[in-house]
Amino acid sequence: MRMICLALLAFAEAVALREAAVASPVQHVLVQMPLLVLAGFMAAWDLKIPRGWAVPLLLAALTVFLFWMLPRNVDWALSPAGETAKYITLPLLLGLPLRLSWPWLGPILRGFLKANALSMLGVLGFLYTHAPVRICNSYLVSAQHDLGFAFLYLAAALACLWAIPVLFGHPRRGPLGAAGCSRCGA
């Protein structure tokens, strides 16, 4: 119940950021969209699925993730149709399946996904900080640069978050393979 409330809260917060998302791609891509994913993630907190569903759901989540990473869809997400699609798919087809499949993913796969996330944030940072053209028509070039740096800062923060438990051991838990969300596992 508490998780459902949190999910609703995250969703409401995301909707409240509508205006800000138009003005700034950082708010759009790195605040509003993650909040929507979080809403789905929280909503599915107490749900369980059989093991066989884990990989298909993960693939669905990855597809949706990649879809919304495409610069053209970031533009599209500001049009009425795109906006509706964003509010529906990010929680339901990304956050929710991710949460459902995560407990079933092995430590190597989790580590692989995390490492990939870091690399891809690096790529995005690379491209957005230095694109000579506007990647998204809806945003200013300077905002695009800010977004690029935001990607890089996020990558650095995640790297620390994920590496510290592996380097120095889990503060509370015993040794565990991949760091991060071990508590929501199993």
Added chain:
Amino acid sequence: MLVRALPSVLAAVIGGGVLWQATDGAQAFTSEAARRLDVVRAPRAVPAVQLEDMAGRQVPLLPQAGEVVLVEFIYTVCGDICQIAAADFAEIRDRLQARGLRVRLLSVSFDPVRDTPEQMAIYGDAHDADGAMWTVARPLQQDLPDLLELFDVTVIPDEWGGYQHNAAIHVITSDGRFSAVYDTDAVEAVLAYAGGGQP
């Protein structure tokens, strides 16, 4: 074994298909690329809009009597892209003229409130647009949103009171359809395309 892998394979195939569709077959990742592809595949009919040029005359946007129209969207006090683009536009004009092709060049302002005919004339002078083959013109304020929508031009105010916009050369073929988009400096490609349909 096979049965168990089936949902995953299916999910992967569907996912791949969705992304393939969403990028027009891995060809268009940005909205700019998407619009260029779309226009080529499905040319769009251009409405009969009248513009006001730098001399205050009415000029049609649509091609007249078998000509081709090249359109750039600009605002005259632009500090960067529009100035560079105008230089390339001038080169295109000169080379088309030399080959005697029936092409009209239009620099259309998307800021008709500030870009009065006098203001447009200054821009025209600066770039040697004499109003014959190439002129600078503005639409009525009420026609502007539809035009921008038709050509998929996004204009957003920048930090310094100007605008950022996707700059490009838009081709309206003699059948009155908007059917291609080129980079402002793709001089050769534009010449080849504009000259292609004509002797």
Added chain:
Amino acid sequence: MSTASEPAAAGHAATEPSAAPQAGAVKLTMILSGAVFALMMVFGLIMRAAQGQWIELDPALFYQILTAHGAGMVGTAALSGAAILWYFSGRHVVLTAGIYWAFLGLFLLGVVLILGAIFVGGYGGAWTFLFPLPALSGGAWEAGAAAAFMLGYVSIGVGFLLYYLELGRQIHARYGSLARALGWNLILGREDKNPPPPTIVAAAAVTIFNSIGIILGAAVLVASLVHLLVPGFEVDALLAKNLIYFFGHVFINASIYMAVTAVYEILPEYTGRPWKSNRLFAIAWNAVLIFVMAVYWHHLLQDVVMPPWMLVVGQLVSYFSGIPLIAVTAFSTFLYVRGSKMTWDLASSLLVLSVAGWSVGSIPASIDGMISVNKVMHNTMWVPGHFHTYLLLGEVAMAFGFMAWLVRGKTISQMGGLDRAAFATYLAGAAGFVTVFLFSGAASIPRRWAVHYEEWLTHDRIGTLFSVLVVLGTLIFVLRFVARLGRSEG
């Protein structure tokens, strides 16, 4: 020189299971490595002979061969190092065989892509794929070839990522944290009932820095791929260069730092004294962990746009980079070997040689790291001179030593005549070959030139002769390995 006073017996017992798991996979890897080393050396020989104008080689083909030689050698060094580390880590932690096979499969897939890109697609932009060269072939190759080359790298990178995830995970599971596996308890003087053996310290350090290398390398690879396939996207060239050299440098260094575990684990069998971690050893490895990531800056000393502080630090780090570890390893090897009546068979000789070669190879590297020298030397043969020293006489010798040890048979005996001849041939050839490179560098002969001036031909021809010796020695090592492998397994 030991500060560790842990119960040696207990620590040692754990390191002595008789048969290593996944020995078969490792042996297969070593056959592949040996064969590719030999083939790539022949490529090297061809290049050298072409530079010396003993054979005719179309420059376009020269650059394809140079690319294949660079990528192939670096890849094989890393592959053989990884096999060695996996083999010996298996003595201390339980590793999953499936991951190793996945690693090997992805590696081979990468090799196929790279070879296809070079010899079918004509890619010749060197193994460093320096931005934006892959996209600017001047018609020599299509974008697709460059893309295939980079995808090959990506595949190999993914394989290594899986490898390190598994290694890191199992070390973490056994030791609770990588910091402990790096010997922090030893460094801080805390008590540790089960201190990490040298192999685990090495494994932990390499896991950390090579994972970072791979993640950053993947970023620059994918960004370059995007640039290649979707024109309009640009990449900051200086940042790309930084990342590429970071990745390349870390990756090639990692191959030695992985292979050196063969020295830690095998030499004790000959000297009769276990090689244990102590405080100094742990400090050295922790220092390497930091240095190896900063040392690449010496490749950028000529990029005046780099912030000066980076260059200064790069110079300092270059001085110190390998030194602590090499010093500790070389010094310990010296102590172990001197005090014992050790049998000099092919394995032990090659391993001791490798430590010596590695140490010697670090000297020209440090010299190149000096800004004043670098201005003159950087794009000369000095550079291949320094890395061929620590690769040919270091990493490759470690790999060959490990191979000889794998098929050593039941009893250790002195070297036979053929072994002796092969060892001498290899040593003489390699030493002569790298010396010629260094001399050429000092004489300002540039690297990466397909066609050389008349004045340089003497250098090139002497170098060619020495390379023939290296190739001969290598062929004997590899054939001997394969023959004995067949014999011992019936």
